Amino acid sequence: MKIQIRHLMLLARILIGGLFIYASAHKILNPADFAVSIRNYMILPLGWTNIVAITLPWIELGAGILLLVGVLTRPSALLITSMLLVFLLAMVNAYWMGLDIECGCFSSPGQSSGKIGPLYFLRDVSLFLTSAFILFFDKGDFSLARR
Amino acid sequence: MxxxxxxxxxxxxxxxxxxxxxxxxxxxxxxxxxxxxxxxPPPQTEINGIKVPLIDEKQASRHLNEPGYAFVDTRHPEHFHEAHVPGAVFLPPEDVQERFVEAQPFLMETDTLILYCYGPDCDMAERVAGFLSQMGYKSFMIMQSGFSAWKSSGLPVESSRR
Structure with missing residues (x-):
């Protein structure tokens, strides 16, 4: 069987969708821990951090599921691409400020998801490009609903 | 289009x-x-120039068994032996210097120490934090709601001696 762009698209959707569902799970179960992770970045005003910690993981979960099953694929990819861009900017900012913090991407502060560094930027950029690929080139193959 | x-x-x-x-x-x-x-942000107090967040039992419970955190029980011995936060180190303010010798191996200087006494009306946790700050410890939290709130919230307790 010849590998076509639609097969790569399916692979990209499984990768990004699955990763976002996985990333959201711990944050949904531990919103207080995720709020601490957000505060560690020192970007948002402190008062806003809880509401972001409450809503963001659900947006990750929702967009991840929709991407995986192929319903509203491109709007979901738009959301995920935007989130990945924001995460990247936040990590670069933290690194530039010299903050010695955990990324908080998949777990809580204190648990080992590793300190922010260039490898994290590389990972985020790869995911960003994969998500952008879905956003711009998805044709609705292997989907529950067409676009 | x-x-x-x-x-x-x-x-x-x-x-x-x-x-x-x-x-x-x-x-x-x-x-x-x-x-x-x-x-x-949690209310905080200042002990010997160190800012000490005043937290409640729910916030404190998130650090139970978390590496880098240690609970310190500052109540009277009989109450400590009856029930305390699992793993808590016993260090009452009355004979703090003598007891500190026993407690020291369990308290790393790099740890954040979560101190508590009975409830918001006792100052034993603050007094012990003051002593520990002179011993070189730098990071503290005080569970202001005390052990009574911890117990009534149904959080785990143990009665073993340390």
Whole structure:
């Protein structure tokens, strides 16, 4: 069987969708821990951090599921691409400020998801490009609903 | 035509954003793990120039068994032996210098020490924190609601001696 762009698209959707569902799970179960992770970045005003910690993981979960099953694929990819861009900017900012913090991407502060560094930027950029690929080139193959 | 399609994608993305944000807010409202919508920094006190957050039993319980955190029970011996936070180190203010020799191996200087006494009206935790700050410890939290709130919240307790 010849590998076509639609097969790569399916692979990209499984990768990004699955990763976002996985990333959201711990944050949904531990919103207080995720709020601490957000505060560690020192970007948002402190008062806003809880509401972001409450809503963001659900947006990750929702967009991840929709991407995986192929319903509203491109709007979901738009959301995920935007989130990945924001995460990247936040990590670069933290690194530039010299903050010695955990990324908080998949777990809580204190648990080992590793300190922010260039490898994290590389990972985020790869995911960003994969998500952008879905956003711009998805044709609705292997989907529950067409676009 | 392309602009219309792009606008349509943005609109749908916004709908997903709003729907799942609302779902998150709703779940948070009913969840026992729920947090306040607006974060307000915990009140704090200052002991020997060190800022010490005053936390409640729910916030303290998040650090139970977490590496880098140690609980310190500053109540009277009979109450400590009856029940205390699991793993808590016993260090009452009365004979703090003598007891510190026993407690020291369990308290790393790099740890954040979470001290507690009975409730908001006792100052034993503050007094012990003052002593520990002179011994070189730099990071403290005081569980202001005390052990009574910890116990009545149904959080785990143990009665073993240390």
């Amino acid at each position: 392309r602009i219309v399609a792009a606008f349509d994608i943005c609109l749908k993305a916004l709908a997903i954003f709003l729907f799942f944000s609302a779902l998150g807010l709703m779940v948070n409202h009913f969840s026992p793990q729920g947090i306040p919508l607006i974060y307000s």
